Amino acid sequence: MSEEQPAPKLSLKQKRKLQEQEELESLESKVAQPDNYVDTKFFDDLPISTKTRKGLKRSNFRQLTDIQRKAIPLALAKRDVLGAAKTGSGKTLSFLVPVLEILYRARWNAADGLGALIISPTRELAVQIFEVLKKIGREHSFSAGLIIGGKDFKVEQERVSRMNILVATPGRLLQHMDQSVGFDCDNLQALVLDEADRILDMGFQKTVNAIIENLPRSRQTMLFSATQTRSVKDLARLSLQDPEYVAVHEKSEHSTPHNLTQHYVVCELHKKLDVLFSFIRSHLQSKTIVFMSSCKQTRFVYEAFCKLQPGISLLHLHGKQKQTKRVEIFRKFTTTQHAVLFSTDIAARGLDFPAVDWVLQLDCPEDADTYIHRVGRTARFDASGHSLLLLLPTEVEGMMEELKKKKVPIEEIKVRDSKQQSVQKQLQSYCFQDSEMKYLGQRAFVSYMRSVFLQRNKNIFKATELPTEEYAASLGLAGTPKIKFINKAKAKETAASQLLEEEKEEEDEEEDEEKEKDRVRTKYDRMFQRKNQDILSEHYNKLVDFANDTVTKDDDGDDFLTIQRKDHDLESEPEEDINELVSENISKRQAKMTKKHVAKKQTKGERIVFDDEGNPHQLYEMVNEEEFLKDGDAKAQKEAYISEETKAMETADWEDKATAKQKRKEKREKRKLRKQQELMEARKERGEDVDEVVYTLGSGAEDSYSDASMSEYSSDEEEDEEREAFKRKWREAQEDEEDESRSGKKRVIETDEPVTLADQEALALKLLGA
Incomplete structure (x- = not known):
């Protein structure tokens, strides 16, 4: 019998490939049954590769959240997923882990091109997703790229064709699809939309439609958000195939985290900045985000509060900043222990700022979904947090109804007047001294009024009822900037109300006429309705005013009845009218005066200087005696x-x-x-x-x-000389006439008959000189 030959020894590389092959076969069989992993609590128990498991451990991700436990097994089975969960519940890992696993099981490499595409509505959220992807995917050999606006487009063009995973914003992604040579999406395996409801709304509608047209239909699609869309039109646009809807907190009592304390304050518009400054001064050891409605408003409040120096680090974030500046501010606020970040809604979605204590909403959010996303920046995972919403009296009723529909528990609190500090005088001083601050204040005023005017929910946002003059004064402005769209809206409302009143009056008159027709008329009614029965009586009523007269008995008995006038004061012109007449007379006299006399009678102006508290002083009061005597x-x-x-x-x-x-x-x-x-x-x-x-x-x-x-x-001097010569000749002519009248003789001048105009003028001169 021949002896069996021993199995050939395998190299380390061959053993590794064999192990990967066995692991892939095992994973394929496990992911086909996602129901077996519904009750899984740890990442180690999921059917994921060893490389992904190591990346999660090194990043300290061990225990699964509710959304991760339900969404990841379905996504690993290559099913389309609609994931909805509260903010801070770990939705980012719910799609990053499946993306890595899908490409790993498909043995994806650089030659295969783009395999997964993750779209984010904002640049900051895209940067955050990319950072998490680098942490958990460090063991894999995939190439990943970040495509957002604000970076060098040509540099991105050179590298985008070699990427396996792309994290991008919609605008820059579409630009690469249109302009970058070699950018191919035909082999795309997975499409992820983070904050899907924001990406699918009207702001990104055309861009998303153009992106979807360039993607293959045979792909896996995952949508995640705190307020998920279930619109049939949106899902049809994305070509979803039997999507699995995963709503972790849909049946929960509240739609916000249970460890989040929520309150609101009813505050007048012109007192908002006072409340904000007082809040910051009383929370110097906290990390706070203040949300506002517009970029210009955020810039003005940041610049003004930097001058006020509340005693804490201040930052501001909005869409008008350059990308490098935004990333720098994002990272600085992340690493700072105590700070205040003034921001627009650009920071309201998805951003994970660690250890945020307070979320203060200075301006009312657009809707309840925006409110949920804003307060989601605090109380993330198991941490606690607080939120405060400032509402105008006209916004309270409508906003409370919206929050009640979304199951948001919120209570009202009141601000103590003794603890509140006013900053209006300081802002007036800053705007008076610095033209740039005045310009920022005017822009902030107009942008806030426009943002309120353009809101769709008119039950909450009533732009025509806002106290514009008081609000402008609270920003430090000397006058109210002109707002044409508000004036037009007020005119339309006035016209509409008048039209409604006229229609109502016409309806009432028609009803009265119908009632009059239905009523039975007697002969007495017809008698009183005759048209000519009160001709004399009407004339007599015009002569005597019985309304102001009383009838009394005469004491003397000469007449039986006499008319006695009521006791009342004689009508006289009020003091205001007299003052107006006096002022008119004065103005007439002043109008006849020359400018020199008016300037002499006017009071001399005094130059004043404002101190840090906003109080006026004379110029010499602000200078020390030593400094004054130097000159x-x-x-x-x-x-x-x-x-x-x-x-x-x-x-x-x-x-x-x-x-x-x-x-x-x-x-x-x-x-x-x-x-x-x-x-x-x-x-x-x-x-x-x-x-x-x-x-x-x-x-x-x-x-x-x-x-x-x-x-x-001729010149003025020549005119004067000729005028004097003319007067001299005229006097001489008058004297000659007087002499002739005394002597009784008349002088006769013989001349030819004038023909031309020149002859007539010469004759006139001779007569004058005679």
């Missing part, structure tokens, strides 16, 4: 100031005179040009050559005609 004694400083101002006034006076002289010169030139045009038109009417007129005017001919006409164009 010399008071008399020397006064004389220097007067000399400087005198020189400045002389310079300004010289400039004003030069300007006035130039204006007079331009006026004379215009008058000359107008006279030239009139002369040319007169010459044309008489049939004379126009060129000769122009030449005569320019050559300075000394005939009587040109002297008479050119006197119009």
